[in-house]
Amino acid sequence: VTAAPPTAADPRVPPVLAIMEFTADGGATLGHRIVDAGAPHVLVSDLSATRGDGIFETISLGAGHTQALEPHLRRFAHSAALLELPPPDLDTWREAVLEVAAALGAGTAPDEGFVKIVLTRGVEGQDAPTGWAYAAASPDHTPARTTGIRIVLLDRGYRHDVAQTSPWLLAGAKTLSYAVNRAAYREAARRDADDALFLSSDGFLLEGAVSNLVLRAGDRLITPRTDLGILEGTTQHDIFTWAEGEGFTCSYEVLTPDDLANADAAWLVSSVRHAAPVRAVDGIDRPVDRELSDRINDYLRGRTE
Numbered sequence: 001v002t003a004a005p006p007t008a009a010d011p012r013v014p015p016v017l018a019i020m021e022f023t024a025d026g027g028a029t030l031g032h033r034i035v036d037a038g039a040p041h042v043l044v045s046d047l048s049a050t051r052g053d054g055i056f057e058t059i060s061l062g063a064g065h066t067q068a069l070e071p072h073l074r075r076f077a078h079s080a081a082l083l084e085l086p087p088p089d090l091d092t093w094r095e096a097v098l099e100v101a102a103a104l105g106a107g108t109a110p111d112e113g114f115v116k117i118v119l120t121r122g123v124e125g126q127d128a129p130t131g132w133a134y135a136a137a138s139p140d141h142t143p144a145r146t147t148g149i150r151i152v153l154l155d156r157g158y159r160h161d162v163a164q165t166s167p168w169l170l171a172g173a174k175t176l177s178y179a180v181n182r183a184a185y186r187e188a189a190r191r192d193a194d195d196a197l198f199l200s201s202d203g204f205l206l207e208g209a210v211s212n213l214v215l216r217a218g219d220r221l222i223t224p225r226t227d228l229g230i231l232e233g234t235t236q237h238d239i240f241t242w243a244e245g246e247g248f249t250c251s252y253e254v255l256t257p258d259d260l261a262n263a264d265a266a267w268l269v270s271s272v273r274h275a276a277p278v279r280a281v282d283g284i285d286r287p288v289d290r291e292l293s294d295r296i297n298d299y300l301r302g303r304t305e
């Protein structure tokens, strides 16, 4: 059903894995060690496996360079705080990320890759978290970046102010509990689309299943406000910084489906896939701004920090 599936990552680039080491009494971060990425390392009683109780970040690599690493690390620490996990020592995590990124491709970095970092509440009954940093080559997302994607609007079932009224729902934390996000993809596929954009129960545009929304209206770029229980996107943020330099005015607003319907162009933006232009919403075709899509993706792919 998917019109633009990514093609598989380069099989000649084996993944690289670092396991984080923590003290056994409370989980202060000690360091990391490189291990065999093909061997088992996580116990079946780890709370990530049994409850999805943990957090993650996915950092894209362009020609071996980490992209938006500091914002990703800051968001990782923010997610840890929302879940009341031991605060990750960001210097130690940064070292692990840079080491697995440098080792990927053994000196010949793939054009595009990613590092996924994971911190879990650890093994049930023990007082230390589990963590790792995993680097791999990215699949080829060119079709989504050029032809574009068809999306459907799905009600997330939460009001726009859920982060303020119900912090226990962890809106705005990047948790490992992504079964809902995957279910949204399956619902999109059932409706002959490639991706989903969540709406609040009171009718406001939120975020994609794993991405943020960016609209263009003339020379303005607009994204939903980040206090609506969504993730603060690192890709969206970098696009805005770049676009301001290109003469666009950028803003965070409360948006409705009409704003999407009336926009000159729309993208779902995220690490790894970068900017995917939206070519249909709920079965209705809409224009793709190929020229600006290419400029945005050239910028995103070429980032060296």
Ligand SMILES: Cc1ncc(COP(=O)(O)O)c(C=O)c1O
Pocket (backbone or CB within 6 Å): 058, 207, 208, 209, 210, 211, 212, 230, 231, 232, 233, 234, 235, 236, 269, 270, 271, 272
């Ligand atoms: C729910 C959700 N929103 C937004 C994003 C986009 O964030 P970023 O651009 O930092 O990858 C992601 C990232 O995967 C996500 O999972």
